[in-house]
Amino acid sequence: MAGDLDAIVLKAMRRAPQDRYRGVGDLVDDVRSHMALRPVAARSGSAGYTVGRYLRRHRVATAAAAAALLAIVAGGGAAAWQARQTAIERDVALAEARRSESINRMLTVMFRDTASSAVGEEATVKQMLDQTAAQLVASVDRSAKSATLITTLADLYVNLEDAAGADALLSQALARGIGAGDPVATAEIKLRLASTAAAMGRTDDMAPLLDSADAVFAADPARFRKERLESMSGRAQLARRKGDYDTAIRLLQLSLPDADRVYAEDHRELLTRYNNLLVYMVEANRLDAMPAVFVAADAALARTGQQGSAQGLAIEQLKGVRLMKLDRLAEAERLFRGVADRRRAVFGKSAALAVDLLQLGRAELALGKFAAARDVLGEARPMAIDNLGPDAVPTLVITLGLAEALAEAGDTGRAETLIGEVAPRIAAMGPVGLPQGIAARTRAIIRLKQGRIAEARREADASEQIFRTLGAPGESYLKSFAALRRRLAT
Incomplete structure (x- = not known):
């Protein structure tokens, strides 16, 4: 909101x-x-x-x-x-x-x-939202006002980084026909549901929802400029999920001029678009194109006074990710530490801070600072579990990074325990993905530290194959294999 x-x-x-x-x-x-x-x-x-x-x-x-x-x-x-x-x-x-x-x-x-009572603890707010959602879904009618109430409550869930809560609420509302008396209200529910479907990994649900919503918004483009921008972002997200980064990046770039006007007073929406564009560029390894976007994003941050906001820190973090991909590891480490310190001071423990610490831990692993990485990722893991859940991809990647740091520091027993804890969750995600590739690479390092070289080589082969299959998102991980192969050869 x-x-x-x-x-x-x-x-x-x-x-x-x-x-x-x-x-x-x-x-x-x-x-x-x-x-x-x-x-x-x-x-x-x-x-x-x-x-x-x-x-x-x-x-x-x-x-x-x-x-x-x-x-x-x-x-x-x-x-x-x-x-x-x-x-x-x-x-x-x-x-x-x-x-x-x-x-x-x-x-x-x-x-x-x-x-x-005191209102302010995040857990209490979540409980209040759940209770409110249950009461409202059971009691509201099919009017546009009821649909607006539901979408507003869904926005609160999203602001608390609870995509699952928003998704469940919107799905129930659509199934019960809330807002069915007004095509626009129904379209707004579907537009938000497409976004939560993306967050929940239900890619196949996105296109029908967006198509249905767009059919309503297309009837009056001037009136629904904001909704059409949101739909364009949804389609960019869908293209990204399918690995079509050309389309995803093009859609977001096309939307930015209009977004600058439509979201002149809604800085979070505008900055989120810059953030998403930069994320897609990172994943597609469009590193040379990123500086121009950083300049535009920094100008928007300065114009809105949001340099220290969550969105501003996210954009700073992406600067560090780019430095990591360019092997400027010491610079990346300093930047990640600064972002994490600022976010911790302003926002406290959160999902975003857990991701900041993940990036810092990755930089320290790459620099061979295994004890420091162990401490940072050890702090990040419970934070990620509490705020994102044990099955979230960042939580799994943090756990795998912690296992790698422990193994490199000589504690292969605890590293094995962590791998065992996340293995069923990763297996349930399918055979190919970043967590699967990282898990195989981590097992290779554990086996290497245990002196089980043949097993380590098999795990390294499996990991490398997964990252090659992933294409652009796996390229940065492939860089580390030359050093791993040298260690396995000796």
């Missing part, structure tokens, strides 16, 4: 009591201010923000005055154009009002039974 609603919910969930609302009454007052298009206490009251709220509060009068002025200056053509713009503004205003009403109802349900 963006803007006022985002600020209201985040303020209600702050970890520190002094940073939260003093009581439910203050929270409700802020929600009512938002619904009335007045400035809210959860956001800074800058002059630009306050004026913006005034203009939005008097949207109809402002649009009418502009239409009259254009009619005088340019005649009927301009008036007709402005009438069209006013209609779009009206539809957007109605959608925002509907969403605000949904937020109000959702917050009422969420906080009704917790008015006197």
Whole structure:
């Protein structure tokens, strides 16, 4: 969520009591201010923000005055154009009002039974979301307002990095026909469901969902510019899942100019697009094209004042990943450590910090700093399990990295134990993938350290074959095989 609603919910969930609302009454007052298009206490009251709220509060009068002025200056053509713009503004205003009403109802349900308790611990928020979702899915009707409430709640799940929760909620809503009375509401549910399907690995579900949603949005491209951008991102994600990086990168590059305009006030959406584009370029080894995107992303970060935000840190992390691929390991290590320290100081333990530590651990492994890598990845693993779950790919890769560090440091017994813990989960993912290739390589290192050279060579052969099959995503891992082969030869 963006803007006022985002600020209201985040303020209600702050970890520190002094940073939260003093009581439910203050929270409700802020929600009512938002619904009335007045400035809210959860956001800074800058002059630009306050004026913006005034203009939005008097949207109809402002649009009418502009239409009259254009009619005088340019005649009927301009008036007709402005009438069209006013209609779009009206539809957007109605959608925002509907969403605000949904937020109000959702917050009422969420906080009704917790008015006197501390709201802020992440586990508590998750429990509240689950309870709210169960109540709302069982009680809401098939109206567009109900669909907006469901999609807003799904956004909260996503903000808590709980794609599974969002996916389950949206799937239930679609199955129950929530929003079926309004094609646009149904399309918005399907658009979000396509995104969660990608996160859950259900690639085959994405195209039908996106096609169905696009059929609705195509009827009025001007009104649904934001939704069409989201769909384009979904199609880029689908292309990436299929290994078609040319299409994935092209779609995101095409979307950026329009995204700069549409998301002028929603910096997270804009920066997420830059982040995704850079991720795809890393995976496709388009390293030479990345500096220009970094320049544009840094400009967007500076323009929005988000250099220290989660998105800003993610983009900094990708600079380190590029350095790793270019074998500039010491530079990458310094950058990863800086990103991890900043994220830990600002955000505390999180899934993102676990990934930061994974990257730092990988750099230290490549530099031969096995004890340091063991400590870093040892910190990252429980964090990943708590925030991402034991089956998530980052959790598995962190565990494999920790096993490698332990083996290189001489503790092959514990390394074997870790490999045994994740082996069933990796096997369930199929025969080919990054975790499978990394697991075989880690087993090769363990066998090498145990002096079981023939077994180590077989595992190395299997690992190398997997990485070659993966194409571009496996290329960076293939670089390490020359050194491993030399060790196996001696």
